[in-house]
Amino acid sequence: MEEKLLEVQEVSKSFGEQQVIDKLSFRVKGGETFGLLGPNGAGKTTMMRMIMNIIRPDSGAILYNGEERRKIKGLHFGYLPEERGLYPRATVLEMLVYFGTLNNMARRKAEVEAIRYLDRLGMVEFTDSRVNQLSKGMQQKVQFVAAFLHDPDVLILDEPFAGLDPINQVVLQEILTEYKKKKRILIISTHQMEQAEKMCDHICLINQARVILDGRLSDLKKKYRENAYLIESDSPMDYLHEMKGIKILEEKNNAYKFAITDRSMTITSFFGLIKGKVKIRKFEIVEPSLHDIFIKMVQKESAGA
C-alpha cells in the first residue's frame, strides 16, 4: 500500500493586519496520529480550516500525495470543528444521513453506518430524537459520527476530547486507533497534554504563527530528556546528598529525583556505590512530560521574542 502524505509548505495567512499563520510547514504521514498543539490563539484552528479548504491560504501550498489541496477531487475529508454545529431541529439520523450523502455516500449506506456508530457510542435510542433534545455531550458524539461516518481519507479533529466523560473518551480513542490502522491521515489538536501524549505519534507545536517544535513524540522526549533518574527505596537515603557527581533535584518520601552531573559517573557505578545499603523499590529514567516540554518551549519562545 502506498504511503499517504499530507504536506503543508510555507503556508501564511493573515486576517486584516494580523498575521495568524507565518510560513508554517509540516508533514503528516499516513498511519500516524499527528498532534497540532499550541496555546490559545496560536493559529491551530485556522491551519485546520485551511487544510479543510474552508479558507484559503494567502501563500504557500497544501499538498496531499503531491497534489494540490484545492484541485483534489473525490478525496474525502472528515472534520470535527472546534465550534460544534448541528441542525437543532433535525432528527439525529436524518441529519447524519444528509452529511453522509454530502460525502457521496448512498443514503442506505449512510443510514446503516450512522446507526452502527451511534450504537457504539451508546446512543441508538436517540436516532430519531431531535438534536436540540440531546445533552451537550451527546450532541458532541453526534458531531463525531458526522466527522467519520463516511470513512474519510483525511480526518481532522479540533479539540475532540473537550466536554467528553472518561468513558466516552476511551470509546473515542478506540475508534481513532482503529482508524489509524487504515494508515490514513489523522490530525488532532488538543489542550489536554496527557491525551496528546497518549494518542499522538508526532507533535507539532506552534506558537505565535510559527512552528517551534516538530518531531516524533519519542524523539522529542529523548531530546528533552534532562539525564534525570528516579530512585525509591524503603528507607531514607540521606547519603545521596554527599555523593559526588550527582545532584538531587527533588525528594519526597524516600523517593529521590537526581541528575548525573559528572561525566565519569555512570548508572553502573552509581549502583555500585549504593549496593547493599538499602532495598530498592523502584528505579527509572525520568522522561520529560509533554506538559513540561510545552510550557518550557512556549515560555522560552515568548521570552526570546
Add this chain to the structure above:
Amino acid sequence: MKNLFRIARWEFVTRFRSRSFMFNTIVSPLLFTTVIMLPLLFFEHQPEQSTKLVGIIDLSGENIARDLQKELNRYYRLNNTSPEYMVLNVSVNNSEPYQEKLGEFREIQARRDSINQLYNQIKQQRTRYYQNTKLPNRTYLLQSSYKKLQQVREEKELVDIELSRFRTALDSVYKFEAQKMADSLIVSGVLNSYLIFDTDFKETGIIHYNSNNPGDFLDTARLEKILQAIIIKKRILGDNVERSKAAHWLRPIKLKKFRVQGGVQREWDFYIQFYGPLIGVFLLFMAIFTASGYIFSSVLMEKNNRVIEVLLSYATSQQLMGGKILGLGLLGLVQIFIWIVITLALAGANIIPVQKIDYLTINNALYFMLYFSLGFLFYGAIFITVGSVSANEYDAQQINQLLRTVAIFPALLSLMVLTEPNSLLIRILSYIPFLTPSFMIMRIPLSTTPITEDIYITTLIMFASIAVLMYLSGRIFRVATLMQGKKPTWSEIMRWVRAG
C-alpha cells in the same frame, strides 16, 4: 454538482415538512382573502336584512315624503320584495313650544286680518265719498278719511313685517322641535337617518342628511340619486311643463359597465378588478418572502449554529448557495402550484366565478411564476448577503422587515394602478427591481393594452440586478459566514468582494 442537488433536496424537504410552510401556504392567504372580502360581504348583504326607516322634516310643505317613498320603492326592494326604505314624516304639530308660538302667530294673524278689514272698509267709504259729489262736507270727509287710510296702511305694513318675522320664528321652532324628536328617534334606533327639507330646498338644492353614520355611502348615494330626480322634476313642473313630458325626460338612466379587451366585451366588476389583483400581489409577496425568508433564516441559523463549518468542509460555498436557491426556489414554485390547484378546485366548485374573471389564464399564471422567480432570486441574493454578514438575529430581522415593507409598498398604490395601470409614474416605479414583481403582477391583469414591452424591460433589469447581486453575495457569503461576533465594516466587505 451532485452536492448542490443534495443540499437543495435537504432544504426543500426540511422546509416542506415544517409547520410554517403550511401556514404560509394555506392559512395566511386564506386569512388575507377573508379579511379583504369581509367588508365586501357586509357591504353587499347587510342592507338587505331589514327595512330602513328614513325620517323627513318637511318645512316646504311640498309633501316630499310621498314622492320620495314612491321613488325608493321603485328601485330598492328587499329579497322578499317588501320595500327596503320606509319614509316617515317627523311631525311636531302638537308639541308645546310650537303650539305656544303658533298661538302667538295666530293672534298676529287675527290682528292683521282685522286691520286689513278696516283698511278695506275705509277704502270703500272713500270710494263712496268720491262718487257722491253732492255730499255737503265732501272735501273735509275725503281729507280726513285719507289721513285715516294712511294711518291704517302704516299699521298694516308693521303687522305684515311682524307676521313674516313670526313665520320664520315659527318655522325655526318647528325645525328645532322636529330635529330634537328625530335625533331621539335615531338614538333609540327607530330611524336610520332623517332628511331636512328647508322651505327653499328647490332653489338651493341643499338637503340635510343626519344619521349615526353619514359615511355609509351606499345609503347616501342612493338618496342623492333619487332626490336629484325628484327635485329636478319639481323644478321642471314649476316651469309649467306637461307632466307626461317631464316624466319622459326624467326616465332613469342605468350605466351598464363593460370593458373592452381584444374585441371581447365583458361586464366590468369593480370587486373582481380591484380585489383580484390585490390578492394576486399578496400571494406573490407571500411566495417570494416565504421562499427567500427561508433562505435568510437558513443562512442565519447555519451561521449562528456553526453548522456552516461542517457544511463548508463537505461542500463549496457555491454549492451551498446554489443548493439553497434551487431547493427553496422549487419550494416556492410548489407553493404556487398548490395555490393553482386550490383555485382550480374552487372554480370547479363554482365558488370563484371564473367566467367573469378574465385574467385567470394560463399565460398570467406563467407570468406569476416568472415574477416570482425573479423576485425570489433578487431578494434571495440580498438575504443571503444580509444573513451571512449580520452579526446577530436582531439586526438581520430589522433588515428583513425593511425589505418586506418596501416590497409590499406597491399594494398601497393599487388604486392608482387600477385607474391608470400604464401611467408614467407607475411605469417608472415598476422598473425599480425592489418593486418590479408587485407592480407588474397588478399591471398585467389591469392593463387594457398588452404590456409586453414592459415585461421584457423589467425582466431584463431584474436579470441584470440578480446577476450583480449573486456575484457580490457569492463573494461575501464565503468569508462572512465564518466571521463571528462582530459586524464587518463596509471597507471589510468591499475587500472581500475584491479579493473573492
